[in-house]
Amino acid sequence: MSIERVAIIGLGLIGGSIGLAVQDKIPEIRTRGWDVDADVRRRAGERGLVQQVCDTAAEAVADADLVILCVPVGAMAYAADAIAAALPQGAIVSDVGSSKASVARALRHALPGATIIPAHPVAGTEKSGPDAGFADLFSHRWCILTPAPDADEAAVADLAGFWEGLGAKAEIMDAEHHDLVLAVTSHIPHLIAFTIVGTASDLEDVTQGEVIKYSAGGFRDFTRIAASDPTMWRDVFLTNRDAVLEVLGRFSEDLTALQRAIRNGDGDTLFELFTRTRAIRRQVVEQGQDDARPDFGRKDH
């Protein structure tokens, strides 16, 4: 692997975790970082998220051979612009955005001629900011690379090797297919969680206090997802609009069918679905994608 100097632009949950993971797992790679927010830069320095927190984006990327943009997808163009003048010839530019086709377009536009290999580590928590990152965030998680068809193969291999060095498993995927898969496995689940938490807090006949008090019946799981970073998620929905609307249409159809089954007292339809979904959980756990312990093994108090 030829990557020796990585620059991390944006030092929140993901950028901070990359910085900590590199220092922990591939300490021979030098880490520099920058964040547009001076408070975040200060906190990143205190926590040692990267070896050197720089005052400007240009300084951070000056001699990097890998630059990773870890900002909300709506800010990718701005971040790319901030590094454009100082970007070394031949450096790989990557990102961690949750939607890929629109980000790839934005980066190609802002950085003509650069070696751009978009990527998306499928990992995170509901926390955000420079205090949220930790070195093991990517362990056993997938990182999906979405290189253009004509991308430099050695650069793709280098980036895949970098992510595997952080404990992730790398996968190559077409950007449009990525956006559809993630609409299903991440974007729509978040949208639904945001919606139901909003619905619950707006009812007239049930108070918000009651909703919170009795949330252990299932609702509390949705509040965790709905606590995710608002800026990041606004941008995901705006930039992956078509895939999100397509999957949302299917979800709404299916929900309408279940609504009708409930109205008609059709228990067989409900039972058949609930049995099928149980089997999918089993596979998620078997494939190491979730904690096998009941209730995620969480402690309630």
Add this chain to the structure above:
Amino acid sequence: MSIERVAIIGLGLIGGSIGLAVQDKIPEIRTRGWDVDADVRRRAGERGLVQQVCDTAAEAVADADLVILCVPVGAMAYAADAIAAALPQGAIVSDVGSSKASVARALRHALPGATIIPAHPVAGTEKSGPDAGFADLFSHRWCILTPAPDADEAAVADLAGFWEGLGAKAEIMDAEHHDLVLAVTSHIPHLIAFTIVGTASDLEDVTQGEVIKYSAGGFRDFTRIAASDPTMWRDVFLTNRDAVLEVLGRFSEDLTALQRAIRNGDGDTLFELFTRTRAIRRQVVEQGQDDARPDFGRKDH
């Protein structure tokens, strides 16, 4: 408290947890139990879920002063019928069903003249059956009692004291209001989780393998809820139909509004909601209703 002998009818997750919790926390109360399934009775005996596993429901309740029906809500009438002839005069009959108005009607019909105090401990996991129960399931969780307006006050107090002895916090509520509150905090979240897991596994352009592989982006949380007991949940939706359909209508309206915001690129509407939902998570954690650690503190592998 005058409860000295409890009979548990149904020895799955909830019934088994009650049996273990009584033996752990109020050992002076004698526990007997029965389950309609002989395999469950055998396993309950092996695990010691109750002090005595009986061969018949009649034997289990013969001299009980509290009988708790821990069966799916659709089976409450059958369970009540099984104990009717042997039920001691003056014994309290309670249950743990997730919908209360219909259960109260079923129990009143099956056990005329009995002291019926329906209850619902708001606790559980995605596991079910005689191996799933544990003594601390109810610790710091709410147990909602829904006595009829003319219910015996001493019996209500005894039952509340019993649940507090198991570590729960008892609350009195009108049955219809309970059903609306739980439709919001439990039933609709489950219905949505079942639906999205079903939708995801039925798509043509995204394989089930991909859905499972990349589930850490949010989807896996829904698979946990969608792994809950199919029989129990079918019955909940059939017996709490009106409240479920009412809240589902509101949810669908809200989802349609967000769909429109995404289609129109209205980021402000998205951002405003996502900020509001984040605050609700904070309250859930502050009120001890969920684990404060990121990602529920779960281990991924």
